Amino acid sequence: MLKDITLGQFFPGNTIVHRLDPRTKLILVVVYIIALFQAKGWISYGAVTLATVLCMILSHIRPKNIFKGLKPMLFIIALTALLNLFYTEGREIIPGWHMTWEGLERSVQMILRIVLLITGTFLLTYTTSPIALTDGLEMLLGPLKKIKVPVHEMTLMMSMALRFIPTLIEETDKIMSAQKARGADFETGKLMDRAKALLPILVPLFVSAFRRADELAVAMESRCYHGGEGRTRMKTLRFAAHDWIALILGALFLAGMFVMKRYGI
């Protein structure tokens, strides 16, 4: 049911990828994306694919879960592939049709690029808990505090939002069950009827979301929360040896990609 949606879903585990510092993983994802966009020829695409598959094996993430996450993107992937297929100049596959061999090559590369892009970012969210992720983000963006960017408040809001997604989903499930028990029907009927059928869910959901927000604010204030100034952390992030190794490997990978781009392979 609703619980099955994979939205920033985290699969707990204890692999080397899970143990990496969230900051390392965030940096590596940025590196990965830059590297991916350097790929020009088949060899460089092969290198990125190889690196991705290697990370997937290391993190014990099943390909099934990745494909599940790709499903909502299918439309965009298909559209990009089609556009590239028809709008690239070159030798026509069938004379008179606007399909070219160059277009075919490019659309396959485009598909690969989007799939790899999504897979790479999924690896981050699948192996890093949302709280660790926002902690890492806050520390990486820390320097921006100097120019008055409210980094702490932004990441706090982010982690609260992430924290409450499962709660709200559970709540929605509960309210849906309760209304179903009174014979509410969410699956059949015309579009207007179905939109109206959502009302018995949305009203209680909003009421409870506001109540929750209120309670959370009171709970935070009663524990003397007053913003990020001078706050220490329960879990301090520390770089370990494997973080440095991972970063060096990432740098080497990026350098390799630049070299390959230079030679156009």
Add this chain to the structure above:
Amino acid sequence: MAEIKVEGLRHVYSAGTPFEKVAIEDVSLTIPQGQLVGVIGHTGSGKSTFIQHLNALLQPTEGKVFVGGQDINASKYTRRDVKWQVGLVFQYPEYQLFEETVYRDIAFGPRNMKLSDEEIDQRVREAAKFAQVDEELFERSPLELSGGQKRRIAIAGVIALRPGVLILDEPTAGLDPAGCRQILDNICSYHRESGSTVIIVSHNMDDTARIAERIIAFDHGRVAMDGTPEQVFSEPEKLIAMGLDVPRATSLAMALKKAGIELEGSIYTHGQLLNAVLRAKEARVC
């Protein structure tokens, strides 16, 4: 007639993921029409999962559920129709209220049954009477009323379906003692007057002991005890081992026994305790 029959019920949450969890296993029992059943068990013992199977909100991983002889998971239609026969009041039902007025909220279920306006009106008034919802409140917004009132409105919303079986999950949780008593009295009188089967899930042993004819105790997803209150509360040690309370009268009788005063019979209500103590006192005097 709405006899409930459960055969070999098993339910697994999130099957095939790292979060897989067996919630109930190997549950088989029959609840005849008109019984008032108390379901007890500590948090996570599977009692809430069990009751959600009785009106097809959850489908069993294995096993079958029959209501009035009909397999309720036979098709989409039986799954929908069973919701009219088995009314389920969830925990904290006041959070499901959504309509602009109390009247319309209670009428939500009957309206989904596509009944005529007169029939709906009749049912709303009848349900409101059972749940002691004052007709003066009908035009108020349910969101601005007190917790106890909201809960009674939510219960009325389910009673308005006129279900043959009424299931309530922790109907008294979070209410003050007066509110608790009122809701339990309402449920008892509904049971008496309508002849419906009533199943109450509760943590409160005193209430359960007082009103239930039969008690089913869940432990680790299985039925650990099933019998009359006399039978179940005659083994208080077993209940305590399952992480449950015993009625206050029973725990007092146990304390007296430890102190050397043996009382006769199974004791789980205040009246029984009083009588047993008086009998024991007479026996000593003589």
